[in-house]
Amino acid sequence: DTEVTQTPKHLVMGMTNKKSLKCEQHMGHRAMYWYKQKAKKPPELMFVYSYEKLSINESVPSRFSPECPNSSLLNLHLHALQPEDSALYLCASSQDLPNSGNTIYFGEGSWLTVV
Amino acid sequence: DAKTTQPTSMDCAEGRAANLPCNHSTISGNEYVYWYRQIHSQGPQYIIHGLKNNETNEMASLIITEDRKSSTLILPHATLRDTAVYYCIVRVSGGYNKLIFGAGTRLAVHP
Numbered sequence: 001d002t003e004v005t006q007t008p009k010h011l012v013m014g015m016t017n018k019k020s021l022k023c024e025q026h027m028g029h030r031a032m033y034w035y036k037q038k039a040k041k042p043p044e045l046m047f048v049y050s051y052e053k054l055s056i057n058e059s060v061p062s063r064f065s066p067e068c069p070n071s072s073l074l075n076l077h078l079h080a081l082q083p084e085d086s087a088l089y090l091c092a093s094s095q096d097l098p099n100s101g102n103t104i105y106f107g108e109g110s111w112l113t114v115v
Numbered sequence: 116d117a118k119t120t121q122p123t124s125m126d127c128a129e130g131r132a133a134n135l136p137c138n139h140s141t142i143s144g145n146e147y148v149y150w151y152r153q154i155h156s157q158g159p160q161y162i163i164h165g166l167k168n169n170e171t172n173e174m175a176s177l178i179i180t181e182d183r184k185s186s187t188l189i190l191p192h193a194t195l196r197d198t199a200v201y202y203c204i205v206r207v208s209g210g211y212n213k214l215i216f217g218a219g220t221r222l223a224v225h226p
Contacts, residue, residue: 004158033214042202042216043159056213090158092214103149104214106158 004107023091031096133190137203
């Protein structure tokens with residue numbers, strides 16, 4: 001069972017709406033990730049936070065805005081999305097220690113539909 | 116991170132061992148081999164990882180060749196619930212290093 005919790009599980013939003021996806025973990029992990037997965041495709045990395053600071057942005061459009069308010073929480077703020085942004089959004093977390101083995105654990109994802 | 120090559124799909128009979136191959140001929144000395152699987156409509160699930168030695172846990176065994184250019188994930192007694200896409204990924208361990216997914220192998224376990 002995953003210890004990464006994502007809410008909501010399903011979200012339908014219009015192109016002018018502002019919404020947020022939320023992710024929480026209580027494993028003491030200091031690295032958190034957002035991935036996007038389109039149907040029948042592998043997950044694609046979007047953002048990485050390390051110790052609550054944005055470390056990697058994979059050239060994601062600004063209509064996606066990540067936020068890490070504390071070490072347990074990760075948000076993805078959504079604004080002015082397009083229908084092609086409809087996808088499964090996955091949150092993940094891991095330790096952020098050198099040579100730690102550093103397994104990344106995923107949540108069950110949030111299904112987003114933009115109409 | 117090194118690239119991996121996996122078969123697009125495989126079949127396995129329930130109760131038999133499922134052997135999923137992965138080629139990673141450009142793997143670096145400090146890169147681990149990780150295996151994840153994704154059951155339909157769920158998040159990816161960690162299975163196992165290794166560097167040089169063979170590894171075994173309650174889910175699977177990982178066999179890495181001596182030259183580290185390929186590996187095999189073994190599910191010893193496949194069940195219908197093992198039907199999923201299996202991803203072989205190589206990455207440097209430590210820190211917040213990226214996990215980059217390839218296309219994976221779609222394993223179908225049939226009765």
